[in-house]
Amino acid sequence: MINLTINNKKVQAKEGMTILEAAKENNIIIPQLCYLEGVHQIGSCRICVVEVEGARTLQSSCMVKVREGMVVRTNTKKVREARKVIYELMLSDHPRNCLNCARSHDCEFQKLGELLQIEDFRFEGERSKTYIDDSSPSIVRDTSKCILCRRCVTVCNEIQGIGVMNAQNRGFKTVIGPPEDLPLNSVNCSNCGQCVMVCPVGALQEKSAVDKVWDALYDGKKRVVIQTAPAIRAALGEEFDYEPGNLVTGKMVQALRDIGFDDVFDTNFAADLTIMEEGTEFLTRVTDALKLKKETKLPMITSCSPGWIKYVEHAFPEKLGHLSTCKSPHMMLGALAKSFYADKVGVKPEDVYVVSVMPCTAKKYEITRPEMNSTGYPDVDAVLTTRELARMIKDAGIDFKTLGDSEFDNPLGLSTGAADIFATTGGVMEAALRTVYEIVTGREIPFDNLHVTPIVGFEKIKEAEVLIENPLPEYGFLDGVNVKVAVTSGLSGAKKLMEEIANGTSPYHFIEVMGCPGGCISGGGQPRPTNNYVREKRLQAIYKEDENKTIRKSHENPFIKKIYEDYLEKPLGHKSHKYLHTHYTKRGIFNEHLKDK
């Protein structure tokens, strides 16, 4: 322990802590702006300055480590004035049109202004040239609002391992963005939205679909179907001041009814369906490889995360054959809503309007992929993030906390616990193993409470081995095979696993990749902040939802069995191919594989 003095208070701190962290630990708050715990700590804003005895200049407390006997003051005249001037200089090149900024309610820059009691604009100077880039279907960049904190740069480079954006130019002309101001839709952005998640201001935002959805609701001819991803129920409450980790499934469904959606379906249903399709696909590949000795691509990799898909199309265009051909669950459900369900209720596919509530910004891009139109119409018409849905609920005058519970509609609403855990890293793999193991051996997977513990949690790359013993006769060739699986979330981990595949050293049979660190529970469209604490709480909520279900294996979902009997026939069958599977596009890091680059 290190002894130091902060504001005349003798305090202790762990070695290696920064002054800012030590102060916080001792309940002394130092104003900060660019610092983001565990993510961005490179000291780009200098708002957090403090006086350190013996140092000639003010020190950035988020950068400087504590030392024995250090004497720190966080509130001297000099510090307070400096902090204010730094803030006011930033403000002098900021548009200050907070009223029409979607971040107004939770803008970190605005909050800091309040804290520092900025009353007038002292500095008026030249304004930098700015632009709005709304070329991406997922993300809108407004450089006028950027305060150059560089959190997005850190996240995209370090956590996602992509580096779409960086500081360009210098001094007053500095812009945080892609090379040479290239539009975001023309570069290798995965649309994951992790940059949007950490941006403290309105410079990076999801492209809103709220108006489009209201228009569909007001259109008397449309049957408006909505579905919600598993991760929404574990996070939406945060937008209504619930503590992180509160499940609000029932209230959420009620709110959607009250807004006026005609059918409220659960993407979970399609998650169960995914397990049937993907599990069968996996077994087919394994049979091809081990029994029939046919050329096949192993490891097979999950394909539910459209940011991950786009990433791999850019970074490993030669390895697309390893991806499962399954569409992501909400696309499956959209396709079924416009075919199977439209038939059933006697509505033309073109009159069904499908909205997906997703924790994800990449899904906004996914629905624009030209191949996603199995009925001749887009499988899904609009994607709302969790944050956008919260805005709609508030705008509709719904008092969320007082709502009663409602249940999803059938036949596309019932789901098992296996589907719930799709929301978190490791969940898709666990759900798949629950089903695949049982298909192969006729027994339940031999893990406590069905949880494949080695792949639970937030470690970047996780591995598990499942030994197949005494399989059913049909799968006799698998006797004694040790099935190796890996799970990763966040694209820098995926890069590592893909490099192994490219080098031919990958030891795995099956890999799960989710584009966002921690999985969909921390997707780019989730409530802010999403930090480690919040992530953990959402994870616990998701596992709780799973454990509360009576049916926890996808293949036991009665409506899944029924939809195969009544409509799809069998996994990987003709109809499945038409509605539930897809193909991929070679892009290359610089889109060099696309003809009209």
Add this chain to the structure above:
Amino acid sequence: MDNNQSKKCCCCEESDEQKYAKIEKVIEEYKGKEGCLIQILHYAQGIFGYLPLELQEFIAKKLDIPLSEVSGVVSFYSFFSTQPRGENTIRVCLGTACYVRGGKKIVDKLKEILDIDVGDTTKDRKFTLEVMRCIGACGLAPAISINDKVYKQVNPDKLNSILEEYY
């Protein structure tokens, strides 16, 4: 890009493939060393005369770093240029003395004659226009330089005849 220019055969000039091969060798040599990006860019600009996006992409790919990092460095240092350079570089002094005595007017006039902005190169790749601080001819301001030659007490109306020398 001006097509006639790029198609024109010139036996004494290296082909693009040869140039890229040279750069690749340098990349192999410097890769992983501290500050290697700047060294490589420096070398590449020496060979190509400028750093077009394709060349930056090539370097990014070979170094396995994001293009945004390469372009970030290129745009940070005014030494690097993403525009092709002209055969001749005109530098107009905007140091205090020259500024006071009409340096700005010279810039404007040159922009008009050459039909380009500061930092750009004419379509025929003849001239690149730049501005700079004091070139040490304050006594005879305003001054400009073309390549290594300094012109003093330049009168905007004389510019046309100065440029003639280079055609």
